[in-house]
Amino acid sequence: MRVFGDEIKSNQKLKLVNSNYSFEPSEMGYFDLDFVPSNNLKTGEVGYIITGAKELSQIRVGDTLVSEEDESPVIVSGYKEPQPTVFSSIFPSDSDDYTKLRDSLDKYVLNDASFYYEPETSSAFGFGFRCGFLGLLHLEIVIERLEREFDLSLIVTPPSVEFKIVRNNDTEIIIRNPSEIEKYTDIKHLMEKYCEVNLLFPKEYLGSIMQLLSEKRGTQEDLNYLSTSMVKVRYKLPLLELVSGFYDTLKSISQGFASLDYEILDFEKGNLVKLDILVNGQIIDSFSSILAKENAEFVGRNRVKKLSELIPRQQFDIPIQAAVGSRIIARETIKALRKDVTAKLYGGDVTRKRKLLEKQKEGKKKMRQIGKVNVPKEAFRDFLKQ
Template sequence: MGFRCGFLGLLHMDVILQRLEQEYGQVVIATPPTVPYKVFMRDGSEKLISNPAEYPASEFILRTEEPMIIGKIVAPNEYFGGVLKLCIDHRGVQVDHESLEGGRMKLSFQFPLSEIITDFFDNLKRISSGYASLDYEDNGYATADVVKVKVMLNGEEVDSLSSIVHKTRAAPHARSLVKRLKKIIDRQMFAVAIQAAVGNDVLARENISAMRKDVTAKCYGGDITRRRKLLDKQKEGKKRMKQMGCVELSQEGFLKLMKNTEDDD
């Protein structure tokens, strides 16, 4: 159980979380935002899915519909190009354009709700130097070609890292996600394989090498046999650790994953 909250961008969310912790002593577990998808199954049933981990396999799905909104953006005319590109990059379709007094414009776009709930408002403020405003209203549901991108750490699926994205964005989203996870996850005593996949197709992979202890440091002379035995013993130990160990991702790591504007290079 929890609360579904709305914020004016990621910075606003960070401020609220910090105040809850510092002023009220409440440790809050925050998860990435989601939207409810209508999933129509081949057996005739219909499901409302908000948790990506519950999204059915594609072979059981007839079609999926996602929530849409009409967003109205007011900004100075000089930022028209940047605002237009931002809207198109977030799968927006322009429905109206109106000139206002004072050298301003009002753009109306239809968006999938999933495209604006994370970093859209932050980016809008950034490219308009803080002058743009956004207002939106519900606009029903529309058929969407979406897929579930799942994340696996050493072959184990991590439900909390799964996401539902448009099919055309699955590959770039997967590459970006595993790169950011590689930066966020601490090195372990065993190697960690980070994979992002759609179904059985792995779209991206990154590896985090294991921390290495020099077990031959106390070997004096040129006893190759003893050095080899120590290295083989270390290798076997790391294999067992990889089988039994688990990789943890901190709350701070989850918050970093939500900041899609982070540089992946």
């Protein structure tokens, strides 16, 4: 904390304005390499205070500390609250580890207040959590810390962002998970978050970077030369595009020379669709995503192709499809395993061969009607990894 007013003494009764939590400090002091207790903190000092509060919610970063009897406290102007921008679902690799994951998250959030999570269920992975992160690096760090400090093995879905549903009666709902869309049937349109990106890079890369930005649905707002060699551009870009591989592509086309800064803007109406992946006619909920209509077909084709390579062949044909609403936009079929039923034939009329094949076809058809596809979890996990 930083002292803006009079000296604070350790035997003084104090109060936090927002949470209205009163306490007598159990210890206060300065930061050395360690905590160094002191019996006062003078005006202008930076130090720490230990309150003995039991609930984390009683102490919020950005709160103002005043004397307990202060009735009209002056609030020191705060700063921007950390807002989660990137959302991803995490599941334990072994579903028995669910409680362990939950306990770990409960513990983890104590020293990273910017992290957000809520329970989620998926047909492919079972119980897990939908989590919010400050950005892609934060996501990576949180996952790594969870895996390391809590000895967990996790499945992480590709990052996405928040969307807003505008319903026919003009009420708005913010969703953090694409599957939530299903709950609403009267959707007028979808809105997505935008961000303002500032990019700095040597002028040689101007052409390829501008091309990338327009591919990612960006609109140019500003361009100027900082010196004869450096260019700074400002673009408005859908946040969704920023979190789906933009940074990596930027770094690779600029050979690492481009640097990026962004600020989150508000929601805007977007031409968005929900892309579902179906295996044997069943929607796999964790793979559903919301994306720009113009990208749906390309992404759909890619995902279907990838998934078809990962799911093992079964006794009957399995269609893997990508759908927008009820329209199928891509399909791959995993061919059935077949026994060579004609092996025992040694000749004779062709009808004998045909009969055996017809019989096999019948059997496969019947199996398909009643059969369930058992897709191993590993296939899904490998799919997400790519």
